[in-house]
Every structure is written in structure tokens, then in C-alpha cells.
Amino acid sequence: xxxxxxxxxxxxxxxxxxxxxLGSDGAGAVAAVGSGVRGxxxxxxxxxxxxxxxxxxVTVRAEDIARVPRGIGPTEAAILAISGLSALQGxxxxxxxxxxxxxxxxxxxxxxxxxxxxxxxLRGLKVLATASNDEGLALVTRLGADAVVNGKTSDIAxxxxxxxxxxxxxxxxxxxxxxxxxxxDALRQDGxxxxxxxxxxxxxxxxxxxxRMTLYSYISGVREFERLNTAVEAARLRVPIAAExxxxxxxxxxxxxxxxxxxxxxxLHVRE
Numbered sequence: 401x402x403x404x405x406x407x408x409x410x411x412x413x414x415x416x417x418x419x420x421x422l423g424s425d426g427a428g429a430v431a432a433v434g435s436g437v438r439g440x441x442x443x444x445x446x447x448x449x450x451x452x453x454x455x456x457x458v459t460v461r462a463e464d465i466a467r468v469p470r471g472i473g474p475t476e477a478a479i480l481a482i483s484g485l486s487a488l489q490g491x492x493x494x495x496x497x498x499x500x501x502x503x504x505x506x507x508x509x510x511x512x513x514x515x516x517x518x519x520x521x522l523r524g525l526k527v528l529a530t531a532s533n534d535e536g537l538a539l540v541t542r543l544g545a546d547a548v549v550n551g552k553t554s555d556i557a558x559x560x561x562x563x564x565x566x567x568x569x570x571x572x573x574x575x576x577x578x579x580x581x582x583x584x585d586a587l588r589q590d591g592x593x594x595x596x597x598x599x600x601x602x603x604x605x606x607x608x609x610x611x612r613m614t615l616y617s618y619i620s621g622v623r624e625f626e627r628l629n630t631a632v633e634a635a636r637l638r639v640p641i642a643a644e645x646x647x648x649x650x651x652x653x654x655x656x657x658x659x660x661x662x663x664x665x666x667x668l669h670v671r672e
Contacts, residue, residue, distance in 0.1 A: 409654060422650075423453025423668070427468060427477035437462045447477035449485070449620050454647065456671055466625035469632040476639035479511060479665040484628050484637075485618035486598060487516035491523060494596040494616045495570045499524030502564040504583045506551065507575030509536035511665035512598065514640045516572055517543045522635040528563045530556065530579065532661060539640065539663050551579040560586030573597035573605060580605055587611055640664030647671075 412420055427447035430440050440446065440462065448465030452458050468477040490512075491497055503520055507513050508529035520527045521544040529540040530551035537548045549559035556579060560568055567588030573580045573595060580597075584605055587593030594612040597605060607613060631637075642662040645653040647670050657666055 421452035421454050423455070423458075424451060425449045425479065425481040426453030426458070426670075427474050427480075428670075431457060434462070440465075440467075445474060445477075447481055448625070449481040449618075454650065454668065454670065463622050464620045466622075466629055469629040471633060471636055472639065475641065475644070475667055475669075478667055479641070480515075480628075480632070480639055481620075481625075482618055483511035483515050483665065484632065485620065485624055486512045488519050488628055488631055489618055489624070490572050490596045490598075490616065491516060491519055491525070494614050495572065495594055497523060497525055497570055500526070501569040502526045502528070504528045504530065504560065504563075504568050504571045504586065505540075505545075506530045506571060506573050506580050506583045508540045508545065509661075509663050510574055511662075513572075513574050514539070514543060514664055515637065516574075517545050518635045518637055519631055522631060526563070528560060528568070530583065536661075536663060543638065543640075551575075551583075556582040557586060564588075567593065569593065571595045573601065576601050576603045576605065584608060584611065642666055644669060 409422060430442050430444045430446055433440055433442060445468045446465045447468050448460055450460040450464050497503060503525050505513055505516050505527060508517055509531045517527055517529055517540055527545045528547045529545035530549055531537045531540055532552050537550060541548055547563045549556055568586050569588060571583045571587060584595055591610045595605065596614050596616055599615055599617040640663055642664040643656055644667045647668060650668060653666050653668055
């Protein structure tokens with residue numbers, strides 16, 4: 401099983417070498433172990449990040465995989481690695497939030513956002529989540545958001561004022577545009593407000609004087625996956641799946657991905 405990005409298919413980059421196998425994260429069973437690898441045996445159920453997961457077999461560095469955590473099935477595990485690491489590291493490492501802090505998660509219904517809501521609540525944060533439709537608002541409410549607002553049709557400034565009258569501590573920006581700018585406007589004005597936004601997001605937010613703004617990407621590694629698994633199990637994490645496709649229907653999966661407005665992520669089943 402694996403998940404891929406249609407954008408890589410459309411814009412593979414100047415350094416791409418063909419044939420190019422897509423798939424940035426996935427899950428499955430260990431089929432073989434390299435001579436220098438310790439801690440894994442054939443048959444272990446694992447998940448991880450790397451490349452070429454649109455394949456029945458894929459070679460991955462041992463530090464880029466981990467055993468599937470308790471409470472997570474193989475389908476959910478296939479879309480956990482990159483989104484999970486991005487969500488947890490954004491909250492813990494980039495924004496450095498602590499219990500009682502207030503956080504706006506903008507674009508909370510996607511793969512990273514749905515997990516970020518749950519990790520934020522695990523850390524004791526107060527969460528205002530944005531979504532673009534009623535289904536998304538209902539989803540992030542079920543996942544634990546303290547307050548929700550439609551980022552397209554509602555007044556974000558008013559919602560943020562009710563949520564944090566003295567200003568929000570931080571913003572996790574997962575979708576760019578004017579709505580993200582309005583979320584940033586809601587930050588506290590004492591020089592301690594901060595924003596984290598993911599690499600690859602467009603358009604990027606405008607620089608703000610007195611606000612710490614950090615562009616980041618997930619970091620893989622043994623300790624990072626250990627930390628993620630601990631958080632997944634402690635949060636009893638739910639991994640929303642927007643749709644599932646077979647490998648033969650990968651093009652249809654990409655078309656659906658391009659439409660956007662997904663509640664969670666898309667799973668591609670490489671082998672039934």
C-alpha cells in the first residue's frame with residue numbers, strides 16, 4: 401500500500417530519471433533484511449517514508465521505517481509516516497508549544513491537519529481548527545478541536561477573538577492564501593507569536609515583523625519514529641482515509657487528489 405502525489409507526476413523535476421516509480425510513504429511486511437540491519441525480521445509489519453512505494457517490493461533504509469504502532473491498521477499505517485512526523489514535529493519542535501497554549505490549525509482536514517489536531521490535544525493545547533465545508537468542520541470537531549471555523553465563508557478574526565481574546569500563541573499553516581493571512585493576523589502581538597508552515601505550500605505567507613515564521617519539512621530517523629509511535633499510541637490516533645484505490649486506478653487517485661478538499665488522505669493498494 402502506498403500514497404503518491406500527483407504533483408510529482410506532473411512536475412518530476414530536472415533531476416528525475418525514468419522510469420520513475422512514485423510513492424513517498426507506505427506500509428507492508430518486511431520481505432528481506434540487509435546484512436547490517438538490526439531490530440527487524442522478515443514478516444514484521446512496518447511503515448515508513450522513502451520512495452518508490454508504488455511497487456510490490458521496495459528497498460528502504462532501516463532508519464526510515466518503524467513497526468506499525470498499536471491501534472493502527474495496515475491501511476492507516478500506509479499514510480501515517482510523513483503526515484504524522486510533519487504534524488508532531490510542527491507542534492513539538494518548530495512551534496515548541498506546551499500545555500495550555502492556543503493554536504490555530506489552518507487546513508485541519510487534510511492528512512497532516514487531522515493528525516495535528518489530535519497530537520495538539522494530546523499535548524494539552526487549545527485548538528481552533530479551520531475547514532472549508534460542513535463535513536470538514538464536523539470531522540475536526542470529532543477529532544477534538546475546541547473551536548472550529550469555516551475558513552472560506554466565516555469571519556476568522558471574530559472566531560479567533562472569541563477563542564483567544566489576547567491573541568493566539570501559534571498558527572500551524574497547512575494551506576496558503578488569504579485565509580492563512582487572517583489566521584496570522586490573530587496572533588499575539590508581544591513578539592511571542594509564531595507560525596509554522598510546510599515546505600511545498602503555496603502561496604507562502606507574507607513575512608511579519610515581530611513574528612517567528614518557520615518553513616519546515618518532516619525529519620525521518622529512528623528516534624523520530626519512536627517518538628511518533630509513542631504519541632500515536634498515547635493519543636489513540638485516528639487516521640482519516642478520504643478514499644482508497646487499487647494500483648490499476650492510480651490515475652483516478654491522482655485526479656481525485658488534484659480536486660482537493662479531501663478529508664484525510666488517499667490510500668493506494670499496491671497488492672490486494
